[in-house]
Amino acid sequence: xxxxxxxxxxxxxxxxxxxGVSLSIGEGEFVAIMGQNGAGKTxxxxxxxxxxxxxxGEVLVDGVSTRDVSVAKLARTVGFVFQNPxxxxxxxxxxxxxxxxxxxFGFDAETVEKRxxxxxxxxxxxEYAKTSPFLLSGGxxxxxxxxxxxxxxxxxxxxDEPTIGQDHRQKENLRQFIVQLNGQGKTVVVVTHDVEFVAxxxxxxxxxxxxxxxxxxxxxxxxxxxxxxxxxSIVPPQITQIFLGLSDFGVPSDVIDVSEAKRILMDYxxxxxx
Amino acid sequence: MSVFQGFRFRRVTSPIHSLDPRAxxxxxxxxxxxxxxxxxxxxxxxxxxxxxxxxxxxxxRREWLRSLRxxxxxxxxxxxxxxxxxxxxxxxxxxxxxxxSFAMSLRFVVLVExxxxxxxxxxxxxxxxxxxxxxxxxxxxxxxxxxxxxxxVLAEEAETIMDAQKARGLELxxxxxxxxxxxxxxxxxxxxxxxxxxxxxxxEAMESRAWGASPKHTNLYVLKLRRGDFVxxxxxxxxxxxxxxxxYFVSIPHLSTFLPPLPF
Numbered sequence: 001x002x003x004x005x006x007x008x009x010x011x012x013x014x015x016x017x018x019x020g021v022s023l024s025i026g027e028g029e030f031v032a033i034m035g036q037n038g039a040g041k042t043x044x045x046x047x048x049x050x051x052x053x054x055x056x057g058e059v060l061v062d063g064v065s066t067r068d069v070s071v072a073k074l075a076r077t078v079g080f081v082f083q084n085p086x087x088x089x090x091x092x093x094x095x096x097x098x099x100x101x102x103x104x105f106g107f108d109a110e111t112v113e114k115r116x117x118x119x120x121x122x123x124x125x126x127e128y129a130k131t132s133p134f135l136l137s138g139g140x141x142x143x144x145x146x147x148x149x150x151x152x153x154x155x156x157x158x159x160d161e162p163t164i165g166q167d168h169r170q171k172e173n174l175r176q177f178i179v180q181l182n183g184q185g186k187t188v189v190v191v192t193h194d195v196e197f198v199a200x201x202x203x204x205x206x207x208x209x210x211x212x213x214x215x216x217x218x219x220x221x222x223x224x225x226x227x228x229x230x231x232x233s234i235v236p237p238q239i240t241q242i243f244l245g246l247s248d249f250g251v252p253s254d255v256i257d258v259s260e261a262k263r264i265l266m267d268y269x270x271x272x273x274x
Numbered sequence: 275m276s277v278f279q280g281f282r283f284r285r286v287t288s289p290i291h292s293l294d295p296r297a298x299x300x301x302x303x304x305x306x307x308x309x310x311x312x313x314x315x316x317x318x319x320x321x322x323x324x325x326x327x328x329x330x331x332x333x334x335r336r337e338w339l340r341s342l343r344x345x346x347x348x349x350x351x352x353x354x355x356x357x358x359x360x361x362x363x364x365x366x367x368x369x370x371x372x373x374x375s376f377a378m379s380l381r382f383v384v385l386v387e388x389x390x391x392x393x394x395x396x397x398x399x400x401x402x403x404x405x406x407x408x409x410x411x412x413x414x415x416x417x418x419x420x421x422x423x424x425x426x427v428l429a430e431e432a433e434t435i436m437d438a439q440k441a442r443g444l445e446l447x448x449x450x451x452x453x454x455x456x457x458x459x460x461x462x463x464x465x466x467x468x469x470x471x472x473x474x475x476x477x478e479a480m481e482s483r484a485w486g487a488s489p490k491h492t493n494l495y496v497l498k499l500r501r502g503d504f505v506x507x508x509x510x511x512x513x514x515x516x517x518x519x520x521x522y523f524v525s526i527p528h529l530s531t532f533l534p535p536l537p538f
Contacts, residue, residue, distance in 0.1 A: 046437065049441055051437045051440060051441065070445070071440045071441065072440065072443045072444070072445045075440070075441050075442065075443050076443070079441075080438075080441035082434070082437070082438040082441070084434075086464060086467065086468055086471075087431070087434050087435045087438045087464055087468075088435070088438040088439060088442065088460075088464060089464060090459065090460045090463035090464050090467075100442060100444075100460070101442040101443050104442060104443030104444055104445070105443045134467065148442065149441075149442065152443075
């Protein structure tokens with residue numbers, strides 16, 4: 001689906017943000033890209049829809065180099081939801097906001113109407129269809145931004161920091177929503193700092209630091225490796241920290257799932273005669 | 275956005291950076307006035323080279339060149355407009371017209387380069403200090419420096435917004451002229467909204483830090499003219515005097531009179 005081949009990227013200011021990144025993301029995969037600030041995560045995902053073109057190396061989307069096609073064309077396949085919804089909302093109504101992308105891609109009026117209704121319903125925004133997006137709360141604006149991208153049904157959905165500024169319930173909704181999208185066969189790429197969120201989702205994790213990929217694998221394996229997490233400036237999930245602290249009692253150290261943790265502890269306590 | 279890059283200050287030490295901003299401003303102003311006085315190619319060519327030693331001494335050659343590159347588009351536009359309209363209205367012979375149009379765009383370049391040197395070598399803090407110590411009310415000084423400081427921030431934000439809209443299939447370069455202008459609406463609205471939001475937040479942050487609580491305040495640094503500053507000031511005055519003298523009392527040769535007449 002997305003093939004990144006030894007990509008280097010330098011900003012005009014001379015900062016080398018990517019220093020030879022290679023990876024491939026298959027169709028229907030769920031990937032979380034993690035790492036400290038300035039690790040090159042956002043720079044990397046901006047290559048996925050051609051907003052940035054590699055200084056060296058190449059990025060293939062569906063086998064086509066991003067150098068050869070326009071962003072508008074790539075965006076049809078790769079939907080990108082920006083971190084801050086205020087960077088894209090501009091219409092009079094939520095309805096128009098969601099229709100914007102569809103019209104850009106040249107859908108006919110009937111399809112636009114159908115797809116907007118579908119997206120409004122999907123993100124529970126139908127009651128706001130005629131409201132100005134500027135009057136909505138932060139979480140709602142984020143949902144409008146998400147709806148405005150999902151409306152054209154891209155094969156790949158990229159979410160930059162989707163959990164920032166969301167309360168727990170919104171986050172849980174978002175998690176279920178992402179898992180559901182992924183379940184329907186969409187490729188989902190999430191850039192995030194939120195370790196707990198990733199631990200609950202359990203995707204493939206790509207860990208970046210200083211413009212390079214330092215680890216790539218199952219969330220369970222990477223988030224519990226303290227050497228890796230330390231070098232990427234993230235902390236393991238709290239449940240993992242507890243289990244790492246309890247390793248003297250012979251509990252496994254690679255636990256990120258709370259219900260799994262509960263089961264292991266129950267077994268342990270029963271074995272100890274409680 | 276590359277024009278903005280040419281005006282972005284980078285903190286380094288050089289003889290030019292440590293000059294008094296007031297002296298530098300007088301110099302830029304003198305250059306400005308002299309450049310506007312002339313519409314002939316020869317003096318403007320001379321003026322073009324005047325800021326060069328400053329650029330080299332300040333070590334900002336790269337940024338400075340970038341600002342010039344940013345100005346090229348407008349300079350070309352000025353050239354084309356002057357030439358096309360002069361040609362249509364038959365104001366003079368083609369050779370003279372060419373020279374005049376080129377002089378006009380060179381004048382623009384001279385203005386850009388001199389202001390670029392000023393902003394590249396003067397920190398925003400220095401600038402506000404200079405304004406304040408020239409007895410400009412602090413409210414104005416503050417508003418001015420805040421505006422200057424937020425230019426790069428806004429430029430960056432505009433880029434992010436463009437990226438976000440391109441990711442939703444917006445093609446800025448598509449359509450006829452009117453459509454292209456309309457294409458910028460999805461960029462401008464979020465930019466303006468966020469600028470307003472940002473300024474309200476800034477106002478709140480200032481109020482919560484007791485902005486305006488004491489009408490008089492002191493500065494840690496006090497600007498003082500030194501020897502180098504006087505050299506610049508004298509140089510500016512000389513530039514101005516020579517400029518005015520040449521403009522009114524010396525007949526300036528046209529380059530085109532030395533060349534063989536053009537065939538068209």
